[in-house]
Amino acid sequence: MNHNIQQVLKETFGYDSFRGLQEEIIQTVLANQDCLAILPTGTGKSLCYQLPGLLLEGLVVIVSPLLSLMEDQVNSLLQMKKFSAVAINSLLTKSEREYVLTHLSEYQYIYLSPEMLSQPECIQALSRQKIALFVIDEAHCLSQWGIDFRPEYRNLKWIKRQLNNPTTLALTASAPPKVKAEIKELLLNSEAKIFELPVNRPNIYLQVEKTNDKEAALLKYLKKLSGTGIIYCATRSQVKDLYERLKSDYAIGFYHGGLSSNQRRLIQTQFQKNQLQLLVATNAFGMGINKPDIRFVIHYDLPDNLESYVQEIGRAGRDGEPSIAILLYQNHDEQIHYYMQNQTRNEREVFELLDVAKNGEQKYFSELQQKWFRQIQREDYHLFMEEIKDNEKVKQEQLQTMLAYIHTSECRRDFIARYFDNSLPGKQAICCDNHGPFDYQLLIKSKIQNEKIASWQDVLLKIF
């Protein structure tokens, strides 16, 4: 088997050797043992299920949290032209979905959201197939979105049983101890193995800038930075506003979940080919992106937890070259998250006041309340509500951790390592703003010019 996996790695994926813990994880999966793999961005998580998928008999079912991530993963498999993969999601028409569900055996890799996988017709169709491997990608979402916004994540345990308890691989880039325990309890059997690499990325410098004028601070940084980078914003409208502000000076694109899938793909292709210097995006961008030379990640808005932040900055410097993560913080940036948390709490309080366990579904339920109502048809109402309340507290704590990260005067690497229960990384050449300034000369120089619109005559000549 050992010889075999090396051969597949070389012949199918074109790599000479495994990275990090890939080989151990693949061996575990091939030995039909459940496992949780916590590997930082850029260490090749996808290979851990793509390669076994070629050696095991049956389908690989991958549960994925975001449409854009599913698309990225499917596209990268299709791009290699050696795999048949499909994402079953809301972008497919009803007839396309029916087609895929009745032709499941023609695919090797099936990507679904937890919501789609919870639908009876999907479970039925999949339960008729042999499932070689059940993969939960970005498994930290189970905890992050699980109980309140996406209760369907909690159904995965039950679905796993419906699919005849296939070997399960949970993948994530970062999971603090509590999330790790939750993933293990909800998804994996008791003998599951855990593989973990520390989240520290030695080539990424960590900078926090407290400012009274984020736009001015952003412009100041952009003048100093070179290479390609991502600017993350919290909302689609902020993304568009920044794009409008910067488009005359930079080769820039924007990306968010409101764009159609082919528009997102075009932007991604341009970014991948270094035709764009900047990409302004919501967090819909990046989970599946495999661009090694992103030199900087700027957060224009405050993320609501350190897990997401570490994931997002991990997209910089996959090639190991010096890179920088900059978080711009303006007083009261956290208000938007308090507001969102209050909204959820209000919805929960109304839900409880309505005593739905006794009175049943109400016409004026919000979308979220409808989800909760569906979920309490499956599990105990009181336990479920208690967990939602607990989760509200967790979210408040997570936001406080994020704020503590901003205001800390200790080494930011140590802060992150401690949060994820990793050993402290020790002194590093490229560290954080609490350990001296960043040398911008380290960034690889490149200048990407704004491309002009070509005439249709020229475009057709280039196509034909």
Added chain:
Amino acid sequence: MDEFILALFGENDKLRMNTLYQILVGRKSASMLYYAYGHQLLDIVGIFPHLSKAEYEKKIQQLINQKALSIVGNELVRVQIQPFLLNQEPYCHLNHFRIKNSLSLWRMLQLFLCRLSYWPAEYQGPVLENSPFYLLNVDQMIAQMDEEQKQKIHEELSHVFSQMPQDQADFLANTFSGKQISGKTFYQVLPEDLHSPFDICYTLACIERFWSYIMKHTELLLFQLFKPFILENYKQSMLITRKLYKSVHDVQKIAQLRRLKEGTINDHIIEWAIIDEQFPFEDFQLLALDKSLLDYRYKDLIQVQPEISFLQYRLTQIAILKGRKKNES
């Protein structure tokens, strides 16, 4: 959206608030279609399928606050005048009622051209689409290609683009990807300062201008290739009624045969009359083509002449409007 709504009034001083919403989201009924036709808004039926009622009402309220509109009964009355959108370039080329799937057709064309750019060599380009609908259908198109056809497609595209103003053709062509070019998103190539929803209207207008031309030139290879998907716009219950009418000539009988209500069949006939220039008005006992009928409500009319059917009344109104349009052109 504010200016956009004002730009829909054209020659009309008033528009029904609820019906205008139904037109924008494309909630189809025979009375909405008649209204859209009578108010020159048929080409934008269904242009914003995701517009929520709350958002629409908010925009209307803003316009009222700005004193650009007022509401009388259930009608919006314009106070401020904007040039009619559908008289301007490129919006006059919107044809959304007849080519509802224009964006989907465009995506298929984008994928097809990207694949064709590499053909006959192995495809090395980006994965622009991943759903079976696009992949399987474009696979089939590519499978029937030969050198001569590839050349023909190049010539046909050049021909269609040369029939358009340079800026509109450039806008569309820059979204194509190929061997030596990465396609742009619409927002990267839109004219400057074109804000929502004019950006969507501009995009659809250019795309629908392109497909309208292709649909008028059925001899083109591009039409032959995309015909099954273009025809999807017409695969409707109304077409079945139309086909049956041509052999049965009796609304009641068609309703029985199709096990549908007579009112539904009437709706189909009205839709047919609106969209088809060859509609056989002579088959129906129309009333006198008196323009004053346009202002009569059916329930008032039957107080005086109870023998008149709703279908007669509505078809006569459509015939009057069609006659008026002919005279104008």
